[in-house]
Amino acid sequence: MLKVLVQPVVLCGGSGTRLWPLSRKAFPKQFVPLIEGRSLLALTLERVAPIADKSAGVICVGAEDHRFMLREAVTEAGLTGALVLEPFARNTAAAMALAALQAASDDQLLLFCPADHHIPDAEAFAQMVRGAAECARKGAIVTFGVQPTFPSTGFGYIEKGATRPDGGNAVARFIEKPDRARAEQMLLAGNVLWNAGIFLCTARVLLTAMERHAPDILACCREAVSGATTDQEFIRPAAEPLERCRSASIDYAVMERHDDMAVFPFSGMWSDVGSWNAVSDMAPLDEDGNRVKGQGIVVQSRNTYVHAPYRCVVALGVEDLLIVDTPDAVLVAHRGSAEQVKHVVAELEKRCSPQAVQHRQVLRPWGSYDSIESGHRFQVKRIVVKPGASLSLQKHYHRAEHWIVVKGTAEVTRGKDIFLLTENQSTYIPVGEVHRLHNPGRTPLEMIEVQSGSYLGEDDIVRVDDEYGRVMPVPDHRKKQS
Incomplete structure (x- = not known):
């Protein structure tokens, strides 16, 4: 041919x-x-x-x-x-x-x-x-x-x-x-x-x-x-x-x-992976028709699928269920209702639930952040920056930030100062201070960011410079930044 x-x-x-x-x-x-x-x-x-x-x-x-x-x-x-x-x-x-x-x-x-x-x-x-x-x-x-x-x-x-x-x-x-x-x-x-x-x-x-x-x-x-x-x-x-x-x-x-x-x-294998039933079909089958991915455990159960990559999820005495666990949402559905999951998303959107749109971990061109805890006037994020990548040069009008390096090396721009932080070292970014985080190393940079202030929304970001060409918005708390 x-x-x-x-x-x-x-x-x-x-x-x-x-x-x-x-x-x-x-x-x-x-x-x-x-x-x-x-x-x-x-x-x-x-x-x-x-x-x-x-x-x-x-x-x-x-x-x-x-x-x-x-x-x-x-x-x-x-x-x-x-x-x-x-x-x-x-x-x-x-x-x-x-x-x-x-x-x-x-x-x-x-x-x-x-x-x-x-x-x-x-x-x-x-x-x-x-x-x-x-x-x-x-x-x-x-x-x-x-x-x-x-x-x-x-x-x-x-x-x-x-x-x-x-x-x-x-x-x-x-x-x-x-x-x-x-x-x-x-x-x-x-x-x-x-x-x-x-x-x-x-x-x-x-x-x-x-x-x-x-x-x-x-x-x-x-x-x-x-x-x-x-x-x-x-x-x-x-x-x-x-x-x-x-x-x-x-x-x-x-x-x-x-x-x-x-x-x-x-005539080869093909799937449009269009529902959780289709996803479950790709996992190994046990003698009771159960399929498990990750840390799931099935006990006295039949024809049940458990997707549990993050923690232990136990299905006890159940049948014909789809159980899908993520850090901020859990789906439990009958296998016969797999095609109706899209209606759940429509209901979540109607309620303006963030789980309809975002995961707790949010991907960015420079890496990702995971909002691991939040409360009145504070939020804690786990930030991962790819080797050689940088966040935008930015400032916030309503929040201050504490950065603690957990793994790797961080190059920090804070006002007119540029300095390095290594594991277990930290710094403080005051409200309104122009700052940037850069990973100069060859391995991912992992750090914990503790935000505190009167408003902690993602739209309180004024980008002064950004290598990814993202829009530099004037803060407006009624809008969400893409």
């Missing part, structure tokens, strides 16, 4: 609400280290890297709030490319159009992949793409279907049509998620595949299809791209055209209406 190189397009805009409390708005499932300490996005980039045209680079379409996590994942995968930051999420039709408008050329083969799927056999995946390349080059939009292993009601289906001379099958129709009886009937008929949501075509073919079937979406995307701003690898389409763009999936907007569609089967 001839060598095939594609320009991968990784769609990173999902919110993953069905995997709450591990997946949250500020840290959705594609970034969560779910598989042996690796994120689904990292595994996706690793999977497409061998067939990626390095001269064209990868295109990732995601949210502004996730830009630094996106850049880090692409860099760690050894890839380069464009990171398209959507000002408004408008589903896969708009995301794919934005990417196609950034393609290296009109005839560039684009491989559109969701960032949050698990496909462990990377070589089988690459062979599937190579086998469909000729069909895509001839002008078809190729989609890939997974051989069903059970009558799933959580996936859409593709009904296969006649065999095509250039490989694969014609697409007879797309079928929405069926009920159990309908799913069983389709599997018995033997001519359906699960819809994996992965597509291969040239940029020209996709844009021509959108011009025909969804011209309004394409027009908004063209306008947004023409008004885009660029900051290194970050591409920010204009907001106003996308704000008025309708939200539609690519299946509904284009694929269900397009004539020249081909489907190629994939």
